Amino acid sequence: MSNSHLKRLFLLKGLASRLALGLVAMLTTIAIQLYYPKALSHFIDNIDAAMASGWLSDYAVVMLVLLTLQAGAAALRYYLFESAGLLVVAKVRTLLHQSLLCQPIAFFDQHNVGEMTNRLNADTEVLHDTLTMGLAISLRSLCICIGGLIMLLSISPMLCLGLLFFIPTSMFLGRWLGQRIRLRSQAIQDCQADCGRVAHENFANARLVHAFNQWPLAQQHYQQATDKALQTSLSCTGFLAMFNGLASFLMFMALLFTLWLGGSLISQGMLTVGELTSFVIYAAMVASSAEAVSGFWSDWMRTLGATDRIFSIIDDSSVPAKVSQTPLCLQGHIVIEHLSFSYPQRPQNLALSNFNLTIQPGEKIALVGPSGAGKSTLANLLLGFYQPNSGRILLDGQPLTALNLADVRSQMAIVEQEPSLFWGSLYDNIAFAVPGGRPSQAEVEAAARQANAHDFILNFPDGYHTMVGDRGVQLSGGQKQRIAIARALLRNPRILILDEATSALDGESENLVQDALERLMAERTTIMIAHRFSTIAKADKVVVVDQGTLLEFGSHQELRRTSSFYQRLLQNQHSERQVSLCS
Numbered sequence: 001m002s003n004s005h006l007k008r009l010f011l012l013k014g015l016a017s018r019l020a021l022g023l024v025a026m027l028t029t030i031a032i033q034l035y036y037p038k039a040l041s042h043f044i045d046n047i048d049a050a051m052a053s054g055w056l057s058d059y060a061v062v063m064l065v066l067l068t069l070q071a072g073a074a075a076l077r078y079y080l081f082e083s084a085g086l087l088v089v090a091k092v093r094t095l096l097h098q099s100l101l102c103q104p105i106a107f108f109d110q111h112n113v114g115e116m117t118n119r120l121n122a123d124t125e126v127l128h129d130t131l132t133m134g135l136a137i138s139l140r141s142l143c144i145c146i147g148g149l150i151m152l153l154s155i156s157p158m159l160c161l162g163l164l165f166f167i168p169t170s171m172f173l174g175r176w177l178g179q180r181i182r183l184r185s186q187a188i189q190d191c192q193a194d195c196g197r198v199a200h201e202n203f204a205n206a207r208l209v210h211a212f213n214q215w216p217l218a219q220q221h222y223q224q225a226t227d228k229a230l231q232t233s234l235s236c237t238g239f240l241a242m243f244n245g246l247a248s249f250l251m252f253m254a255l256l257f258t259l260w261l262g263g264s265l266i267s268q269g270m271l272t273v274g275e276l277t278s279f280v281i282y283a284a285m286v287a288s289s290a291e292a293v294s295g296f297w298s299d300w301m302r303t304l305g306a307t308d309r310i311f312s313i314i315d316d317s318s319v320p321a322k323v324s325q326t327p328l329c330l331q332g333h334i335v336i337e338h339l340s341f342s343y344p345q346r347p348q349n350l351a352l353s354n355f356n357l358t359i360q361p362g363e364k365i366a367l368v369g370p371s372g373a374g375k376s377t378l379a380n381l382l383l384g385f386y387q388p389n390s391g392r393i394l395l396d397g398q399p400l401t402a403l404n405l406a407d408v409r410s411q412m413a414i415v416e417q418e419p420s421l422f423w424g425s426l427y428d429n430i431a432f433a434v435p436g437g438r439p440s441q442a443e444v445e446a447a448a449r450q451a452n453a454h455d456f457i458l459n460f461p462d463g464y465h466t467m468v469g470d471r472g473v474q475l476s477g478g479q480k481q482r483i484a485i486a487r488a489l490l491r492n493p494r495i496l497i498l499d500e501a502t503s504a505l506d507g508e509s510e511n512l513v514q515d516a517l518e519r520l521m522a523e524r525t526t527i528m529i530a531h532r533f534s535t536i537a538k539a540d541k542v543v544v545v546d547q548g549t550l551l552e553f554g555s556h557q558e559l560r561r562t563s564s565f566y567q568r569l570l571q572n573q574h575s576e577r578q579v580s581l582c583s
Contacts, residue, residue, distance in 0.1 A: 015084050022080030026140050028073040032066050033285075034147045037278035039063065041155075044274035081136040085127075092124045092310065099314045105385035106344045113200055123189055123310050141292035148286040155279050156271055159261055169250060184236040186308060191229035198225045251287045258283050328407035330494045331396050332361040332525030334382070339391035341381060351377040352548045355391070364526040366539035366556075368569055374548040375529045379497045382527070384408060395495075410435070413493035415520075417500040419484035421472030426457055427464040429472075429483055433491035443490065451486035451516040453479070478513060485516045496521060498528045498535075533570065542566070 043059070100107075100116055152160050202218040258280060265271035271279075339355040342348070352374045359365050367375040380386055381393060384405045393400040395408065413433070421429050430444045444464065448454040456479055460466040472480045488496065498517065514534060521538070530536050536556055543553040544566055552563055559566040 015087060018080050018084050022077050022084070022136065023139075025073040025077035025080065026136065027143070029070050029077060030140060030143050030147065032070040032073075033144065034151060035066070037281040037285075038151065040281070041272075041274035041278035044277055045272050077136070089124050089127055092127055093120060095314050096120055096124060096310055099316075103313075105380070109343070109345060113197075117196060117200065119193060119310060119313075123193075126189075138293055141289035145286050145289035145293065148282045148289065151282050152279060152286065155275050155282070156262075156265065158265065159258055159271075159279055159283075161261075184232070184239065187232050188229065188236060189309070191225070191232050195222065195225045195229055198222045254287060255280070255283065328403065328411060330408075330411045332359075332363075332494045333394075333396050334359040334495070334525065335394040335397075336378075337391055337394065339378075339381070339388050339393065341377060341386065341388045343377075343386070350389075350548050352381075352388075355548070355550055357543060357550060357553075359525060359527070361525055362523055364521055364528065364538060364540045366528045366530045366536045366542045367545055368530060368536060368542060368566070369545035369551075370569070373545040375545055376499060377548075378545075379414070379499060379527065379529060382495070382497065383412060383414065411494045412497065413488035413491045413495075414497040414499060415481070415484045415488050415517075419472065419480045421468050421475075421480060421483065423468070423470055425462075425465045425467055426460075426483060429468060430486045430490055433487045439490060444486075447486040447490040448482075450489050450519045451482045452512045453482035453486050453516075456482075481513045482516055485513065485520055489520055494524060496524045496526045498526065498530070500529050500531060544569070 097120060100120070149160075198221050202222060259276075262271060262276040262279060266273065266276060334357075336355055336357040339352055340350055341352045342350050355374070355378070357365075367378065369375055381388060382400075384400065387401070395403065400408065422432065427441070427444055430447060431439050433439075433447075441464070445454060448457055448464075457464055457466070466474070468474050468483075472483070475483070498521075517535075518538070528535055528539060530539075536542060539556065541553055542556050542559055544551045544559065544563065546565070551565060552559065554562070560570070
């Protein structure tokens with residue numbers, strides 16, 4: 001086993017006493033189990049003396065006590081190892097969730113949510129049977145195998161000749177199978193993760209699927225994914241079936257040889273019937289135990305294959321820095337110098353190229369430009385989601401890379417075009433702004449009032465305890481925006497990012513949201529990614545961006561007079577607005 005695999009035993013940390021007690025219980029059951037054939041042999045060979053002396057009743061009482069002790073030890077062993085398995089799975093799931101959550105944003109750009117949730121659930125469950133119960137059963141089988149061999153040698157060394165071929169052969173086959181099953185198991189888990197991805201996409205876009213009558217296509221995609229997973233699983237199952245058939249053949253051949261040779265020894269007076277009976281039972285124990293050990297090896301390889309991806313994520317992750325005890329106090333002065341950036345998936349295409357911009361504390365900047373110009377990319381870099389290819393961002397004169405990112409983000413807030421809401425109450429979604437704490441009801445209500453959200457919240461029967469549904473599906477677009485604004489107000493940031501926060505609203509909702517945004521932007525450095533004239537007009541400075549470069553900047557009135565490109569942007573926005581109103 002490699003060092004990387006040995007490191008995984010850290011999962012058993014804190015379970016030592018539980019596992020040790022389980023081991024004691026297991027050894028107790030093994031000792032009693034190994035005693036049974038010997039007792040049976042003694043009973044068979046001395047049955048006549050037993051009937052004459054009357055010790056049969058005492059013998060039965062002793063066996064009843066041993067059976068009771070074994071039953072209690074077996075129950076205790078099962079509970080201890082099974083519960084240890086549940087604790088390990090819970091620990092792995094927690095670690096994996098933390099590791100996934102702490103991955104850089106680029107990781108989420110490349111991996112589907114359905115795939116990750118499948119890793120979190122199905123892949124971790126594989127550990128339960130193998131790492132604890134499977135390991136316990138294998139250890140028990142190994143002890144029985146060793147103990148059984150000792151008993152076999154004590155009965156008849158000559159009869160052990162047949163086992164000299166079977167046991168090593170079974171062990172070799174188990175190792176050979178394990179090496180080949182690992183890759184197949186990893187392929188199975190990848191296929192199942194793909195099934196999870198397709199299912200997640202279909203469920204997440206259920207409205208779109210129904211609106212376009214595309215449920216047959218969605219079902220077809222899932223059927224294709226499940227068919228591929230099925231074929232991969234069937235291939236692995238066929239491989240295992242072949243191995244099990246061969247192992248069964250070898251076991252019965254060994255039993256046949258033992259009975260033939262044992263019969264010959266009895267006829268020569270070198271062995272008793274009771275000894276042959278106990279030998280056959282011990283041989284069956286040894287054979288089944290050897291098969292269990294070799295089977296565990298293949299299961300262990302399957303587990304390693306299924307969980308390689310899990311532990312590679314855990315091993316490669318790092319816990320993000322926490323907010324410092326001494327809070328960072330930003331004024332909101334932002335300087336962007338010669339910034340160039342390309343997304344990891346498209347390294348050859350620059351999303352920003354030699355970008356330069358200075359934003360004064362409390363200044364309101366509107367970033368305008370066609371779709372794909374690089375406006376949202378700039379916001380992503382300010383939030384530290386990605387690292388630039390070259391250039392740098394300075395906050396209050398300090399490079400962003402030199403600051404604690406958690407401290408920087410504690411001074412920022414973002415309001416998106418489609419606000420991200422969690423399945424929870426309105427209170428929970430607003431209170432999300434305060435990390436590690438739980439704001440009072442009065443603080444949440446004060447933020448909601450400033451965001452023009454308090455009145456519509458009170459109109460719900462459950463008020464602030466109203467559940468918003470998946471991604472806020474129970475709320476209108478304007479209501480979701482005002483909840484997001486209330487969340488940002490409660491955070492009280494120095495730097496505010498508005499990512500087209502009003503572009504998808506009707507006129508009445510926009511007025512309420514704009515009024516809330518004016519309160520939110522007061523005395524804060526604000527970067528507005530905007531298309532609407534009503535938003536752009538509130539900016540102190542308008543920055544025109546196209547194809548990742550800064551074309552020009554100035555006040556809204558200045559650019560209307562001097563920039564033909566800016567005039568075309570406004571005309572296009574006005575035309576789109578008219579179409580929206582007429583539709």
